[in-house]
Amino acid sequence: MAVRKKRSPARGRKTSGRKPRAGKGRRRQKKTRGWWKLGLGLLVLFCLLVGAYSVYLGKTVRVKFEGKRWASPAQIYARPLDLYAGAGVSAAQLKAELQFLGYRNVAKVSGPAQWSQKGGRFTVHTRDFAFWDGSEPGRTLSVDTNSSGVTRIRSGKKEVDLLRLEPALVGSIYPSHNEDRVLVQRADLPDDLVNGLLAVEDRRFFEHGGVDVRGIARALWANIQAGRTVQGGSTLTQQLVKNFVLTPERTLWRKLNEALMALIVDARYSKDEILEAYANEIFLGQEGGRAIHGFGLGAHFYFNRPLRELRLHESALLVGLVKGASYYNPRRHPERAVERRNLVIDQMQAQGFITQAEAVKARQQKLGISSRGATHGHRVPAFVDLVRRQLGRDYREEDLTSEGLRIFTTLDPWVQQRAASALSSRLQKIEKGRRIAKGSLQGAMVVASAQNGEVQALVGGRDAGFAGFNRALDAVRPIGSLVKPAVYLAALSLPERYTLSTLIEDKAVDMTLRGGQRWQPRNYDHQLHGEVPLHEALARSFNLATVNMGMDVGLKRVVSTLRALGVKRDIDAFPSLLLGALSLSPLEVAQVYQSLAAGGFNSPLRAIRAVLDDEQEQLQRYPLTVTQAADPAAVFLLTRNLVEVTESGTGAGLRNLLPQGLQVAGKTGTTNELRDSWFAGFSADRVAVAWVGRDDNAPTGLTGSQGAMPVWADLMRGIDNLSLQMAPPPGIEYHWVDRAGRLSAETCEGAVAFPYIAGSQPVERSDCTEQQGLGGFLEGLFN
Amino acid sequence: MTAIAGLALTLAACGGMSRSDRPADVQDRTAAPAPAPADGGSDVQIAAYTPPAQPQIARPQPKRAVTVLMKRADEQRRGGDLDGATVSLERALRISPEDAVLWHELAEVRMAQRQYDGVVQLAAKSNALASPQDASLRGSNWRLIAQARRAQGDVAGARDAERRAVSLP
Numbered sequence: 001m002a003v004r005k006k007r008s009p010a011r012g013r014k015t016s017g018r019k020p021r022a023g024k025g026r027r028r029q030k031k032t033r034g035w036w037k038l039g040l041g042l043l044v045l046f047c048l049l050v051g052a053y054s055v056y057l058g059k060t061v062r063v064k065f066e067g068k069r070w071a072s073p074a075q076i077y078a079r080p081l082d083l084y085a086g087a088g089v090s091a092a093q094l095k096a097e098l099q100f101l102g103y104r105n106v107a108k109v110s111g112p113a114q115w116s117q118k119g120g121r122f123t124v125h126t127r128d129f130a131f132w133d134g135s136e137p138g139r140t141l142s143v144d145t146n147s148s149g150v151t152r153i154r155s156g157k158k159e160v161d162l163l164r165l166e167p168a169l170v171g172s173i174y175p176s177h178n179e180d181r182v183l184v185q186r187a188d189l190p191d192d193l194v195n196g197l198l199a200v201e202d203r204r205f206f207e208h209g210g211v212d213v214r215g216i217a218r219a220l221w222a223n224i225q226a227g228r229t230v231q232g233g234s235t236l237t238q239q240l241v242k243n244f245v246l247t248p249e250r251t252l253w254r255k256l257n258e259a260l261m262a263l264i265v266d267a268r269y270s271k272d273e274i275l276e277a278y279a280n281e282i283f284l285g286q287e288g289g290r291a292i293h294g295f296g297l298g299a300h301f302y303f304n305r306p307l308r309e310l311r312l313h314e315s316a317l318l319v320g321l322v323k324g325a326s327y328y329n330p331r332r333h334p335e336r337a338v339e340r341r342n343l344v345i346d347q348m349q350a351q352g353f354i355t356q357a358e359a360v361k362a363r364q365q366k367l368g369i370s371s372r373g374a375t376h377g378h379r380v381p382a383f384v385d386l387v388r389r390q391l392g393r394d395y396r397e398e399d400l401t402s403e404g405l406r407i408f409t410t411l412d413p414w415v416q417q418r419a420a421s422a423l424s425s426r427l428q429k430i431e432k433g434r435r436i437a438k439g440s441l442q443g444a445m446v447v448a449s450a451q452n453g454e455v456q457a458l459v460g461g462r463d464a465g466f467a468g469f470n471r472a473l474d475a476v477r478p479i480g481s482l483v484k485p486a487v488y489l490a491a492l493s494l495p496e497r498y499t500l501s502t503l504i505e506d507k508a509v510d511m512t513l514r515g516g517q518r519w520q521p522r523n524y525d526h527q528l529h530g531e532v533p534l535h536e537a538l539a540r541s542f543n544l545a546t547v548n549m550g551m552d553v554g555l556k557r558v559v560s561t562l563r564a565l566g567v568k569r570d571i572d573a574f575p576s577l578l579l580g581a582l583s584l585s586p587l588e589v590a591q592v593y594q595s596l597a598a599g600g601f602n603s604p605l606r607a608i609r610a611v612l613d614d615e616q617e618q619l620q621r622y623p624l625t626v627t628q629a630a631d632p633a634a635v636f637l638l639t640r641n642l643v644e645v646t647e648s649g650t651g652a653g654l655r656n657l658l659p660q661g662l663q664v665a666g667k668t669g670t671t672n673e674l675r676d677s678w679f680a681g682f683s684a685d686r687v688a689v690a691w692v693g694r695d696d697n698a699p700t701g702l703t704g705s706q707g708a709m710p711v712w713a714d715l716m717r718g719i720d721n722l723s724l725q726m727a728p729p730p731g732i733e734y735h736w737v738d739r740a741g742r743l744s745a746e747t748c749e750g751a752v753a754f755p756y757i758a759g760s761q762p763v764e765r766s767d768c769t770e771q772q773g774l775g776g777f778l779e780g781l782f783n
Numbered sequence: 784m785t786a787i788a789g790l791a792l793t794l795a796a797c798g799g800m801s802r803s804d805r806p807a808d809v810q811d812r813t814a815a816p817a818p819a820p821a822d823g824g825s826d827v828q829i830a831a832y833t834p835p836a837q838p839q840i841a842r843p844q845p846k847r848a849v850t851v852l853m854k855r856a857d858e859q860r861r862g863g864d865l866d867g868a869t870v871s872l873e874r875a876l877r878i879s880p881e882d883a884v885l886w887h888e889l890a891e892v893r894m895a896q897r898q899y900d901g902v903v904q905l906a907a908k909s910n911a912l913a914s915p916q917d918a919s920l921r922g923s924n925w926r927l928i929a930q931a932r933r934a935q936g937d938v939a940g941a942r943d944a945e946r947r948a949v950s951l952p
Binding site: 601624 | 844845846847848850851852866867869870871873874876877878880881889901904905907908910911912913914915921
């Protein structure tokens with residue numbers, strides 16, 4: 001539309017451009033006068049049209065400058081890291097955290113955002129940061145660590161009980177035209193950056209009126225001399241105008257428009273305003289579909305730190321990129337980038353902005369580019385996706401992409417990194433070890449805090465940096481035996497009928513389902529195990545025992561248990577549900593296991609803690625809520641049983657994969673023809689779910705313990721975990737029973753102490769009593 | 784280029800926590816004290832599972848960090864900043880997620896906010912984590928539950944909770 005509108009004054013100009021011809025004689029004189037009149041009229045018309053057009057352009061300019069000039073994308077922060085004596089933050093993690101934040105590793109700490117390390121002792125000068133619940137002052141700290149975590153923190157001679165590092169910026173929600181930026185103000189622009197811009201792009205910026213006639217002449221002369229375009233005469237103002245309104249066509253008409261608008265901009269706004277606008281508008285790079293705009297984001301994108309912390313050579317590189325961000329792309333063409341950067345430094349020196357010594361030093365520096373998109377590079381697209389979906393319930397899309405919201409999330413970048421690498425490297429190993437076609441396996445992971453449901457990490461595929469199909473949220477797959485804990489919880493919630501030692505029958509199942517179909521499930525080992533204690537049936541994941549017990553408990557109870565644990569999806573109450581004919585995403589599974597991990601208290605999985613507007617006002621907080629989903633005593637029994645799974649059941653392989661002494665609870669899951677391999681489980685403070693399968697849903701050849709379980713273990717081994725303490729909640733009693741589930745003495749052969757919900761312990765006594773003990777057992781043998 | 788200059792002219796014509804050298808308390812990150820001894824009979828091929836081994840390295844308990852936050856929450860609550868108190872307690876719970884006292888404190892804040900459902904749930908959570916010997920904390924939780932139920936009009940439920948509060952061992 002705008003383009004068509006711009007045409008009309010052009011016609012006017014053309015008309016006025018007709019030159020009056022010379023007249024002959026009176027008639028001619030009259031004619032000439034007539035021509036003059038016409039000419040004058042046309043000039044007036046031209047002025048009017050240009051005037052009207054200028055008003056139109058002026059309006060466009062104003063809209064750009066004063067209205068929603070730049071959509072300011074919502075910025076997404078990770079969780080801030082709490083540091084205190086006793087924090088499970090190893091030296092390796094602390095180092096990684098400081099790198100996420102773009103702190104510089106230096107020999108001697110002399111200012112903010114720097115750190116040094118000597119053995120287990122870190123010296124860190126933190127940045128100031130305003131949190132939603134108060135601010136944390138920047139200061140120099142000494143942090144002592146050993147291999148289990150932080151042992152002591154001091155600031156000078158004073159002990160520091162608690163502090164938090166600023167949260168890392170991990171992403172943003174930019175609009176559909178894909179312009180991402182971090183808005184900066186004039187005051188944020190480092191002098192080096194401004195000087196560099198002046199030196200190479202627009203020397204007379206502070207003198208000219210938006211268009212630099214002398215600059216144009218100089219450029220023209222240089223170009224004529226060179227016989228090609230070697231210099232541009234565009235001012236910063238013209239470049240700005242070009243960027244934010246006009247189409248990229250290279251026509252004289254566009255040039256004129258550009259100049260006209262530059263004049264209007266210059267007349268209406270101060271140089272500082274123009275500079276600020278330029279600094280936010282300029283295109284500085286591309287990452288996939290995401291366009292990097294403005295120096296604020298540029299600094300994060302290339303150096304992973306805020307603009308004000310850039311040094312001379314870094315600012316010079318950003319200035320150099322203005323000329324051609326893809327041609328001088330420092331990641332792809334480092335030599336070109338160095339050359340361009342040094343040219344900027346030379347120009348700055350030539351024009352007296354920096355001394356020769358400064359220039360020499362700056363030219364010697366390496367480019368210093370952070371590894372590709374270190375933290376702000378959207379390496380957590382799956383998590384950002386979850387944040388977006390959760391925000392989508394409360395915010396409009398345009399507010400997210402333009403209002404400069406600051407979103408404080410629950411993402412733990414360290415856990416995220418460990419999870420992503422656990423998945424990708426383990427899948428590689430499995431493919432190699434089992435001769436599975438390279439790259440055919442896929443997977444997903446979810447990690448959340450056990451007690452409060454904060455999502456700490458979300459991996460949507462083996463290439464976690466790739467924003468494709470988000471399997472953690474969208475791969476909705478049958479969960480197989482992962483459903484069994486819900487079946488057993490339903491049973492254990494009926495203590496008068498079921499306890500851990502209750503014998504249940506692992507016998508053939510032959511049912512006619514609704515619709516006349518016959519259902520004859522089998523055990524994984526195709527055996528019948530007869531009467532087995534309940535705990536063993538779960539630990540060894542016996543299908544038939546589970547179906548028999550589940551039918552006795554009732555499908556309705558199983559369904560309502562699943563609901564209480566947090567399943568929102570429709571659940572078909574068919575007998576096959578008992579063996580996992582229920583499809584859930586890894587995130588939904590994580591919700592179910594969170595409720596178990598929290599002792600029967602469901603906390604909706606949250607990815608966001610708080611949302612602030614661009615003026616630091618809190619718009620929303622997502623508080624911790626808990627809802628009791630099951631009797632804590634019954635959940636305790638189940639957890640004890642799920643620990644057994646990992647110690648001696650289908651998950652016994654974990655013993656060799658986890659650190660010694662880390663007690664966890666979990667369950668393997670395998671679906672028909674080995675299409676899906678699952679593992680879900682928890683320590684005292686984290687719950688995690690891993691899924692391994694194929695996108696085409698073909699069999700993988702992997703059971704739960706062969707695919708997902710080692711992925712899960714690799715993750716848990718790589719991060720700090722509190723071991724399950726198994727402290728019984730009120731109402732639990734321990735009793736010694738024999739294998740047949742009868743009360744017996746501690747000293748009797750095969751006697752095991754099981755927890756019972758008080759009053760549900762067996763009443764029948766074994767033949768072996770306290771007095772008889774081992775002797776009685778021997779007697780029995782010889783009888 | 785000259786056109787631009789000309790145009791410009793024409794346009795012009797047209798007008799236009801801090802102390803303490805106390806020895807740090809030490810917690811055991813990976814020990815399992817619970818009685819969870821061997822199981823499985825002679826005819827099953829399951830290895831009996833033994834309590835896990837003792838942990839490798841100890842580190843201080845986060846007591847001081849939690850204390851700082853509890854104090855802060857307390858001040859905030861007394862100053863009427865209930866949201867602030869919530870934030871401080873949630874932060875403390877991230878550090879020490881199985882601390883029954885913290886869950887109780889959070890329930891107290893919910894009570895001050897008159898969010899009675901929350902009170903009941905959080906107090907129940909605290910009870911589930913409280914040591915069975917800690918009758919005082921469990922009693923406080925039951926009294927909170929009673930208070931919340933009464934405020935919700937559930938008189939019978941409140942009475943039941945009150946009975947439980949006094950009948951604790």
